[in-house]
Amino acid sequence: MSALLNIPAEVFTERTLREILEAPMTIKGIGEKRAEKIRVLKEISRRWFSEQHRLRVINGPEDVARHLMPKLKGENQEHFMLLALNIHHRLIGTSVVSVGSLSGAVVYPREVFRDAMGYSASAIIVAHNHPSGRPAPSKEDIKVTQHLMLCGDIMEIPVLDHVILGDNLFYSYKENKVGRIKL
16 A cells, blocks of 8 residues: 555554554645545545455346346347356356357366366356247257266356356256246
C-alpha cells in the first residue's frame, strides 16, 4: 500500500489497519488526495469481501439455469461451461471450457478438470446450451457426462450434474428430467 500511495512503509507499520482506514488524515504525510485513495481502497476491499460472503449457493439445476441462461441466451454456438463449487456448494467460479458449432462442442476432460483445479473446486457442475432451444440430451451428451463423472470420481472432484439449457427449458442429467425456468 505504501508504494501505491508513495508513502514510506514505516508510516504504516506504526499504525493498525483500522487506524489507517478510519482516520487516514491523522497520519503524517497523508493529505486529502492520498486519503481519498485510501477510501477508494477501503471501498473496493469492502465490496470484494462482501461478495465473498454472499457467494451464490447452487441447490439444483434451477439455480444453474438461472445463473447461465442470461449469459447464453441467443448464442448460436454451443458453449460448454464449468461451475466450480466450494465444499458448501457455493459458486466460486464459472468458465467457458469449449465453444463449438451449432450442433456440438468438443469437450476434453483434462480441460474441464484443469479449470476445476484452478478454482480449487470441491465439486463441479457442467452445463451447455443447445442453440436449437430443445434441451434433450444427445447420445454424445450422455457419453461425455458419463466420462466426466468417471474422471471426477478418479480425481475426487465429483461432477454433481450436467445441465443442458434450451429456450427457458433445461435438462438435468442428475434428475433426468426437463424443467421450465422463468427469467
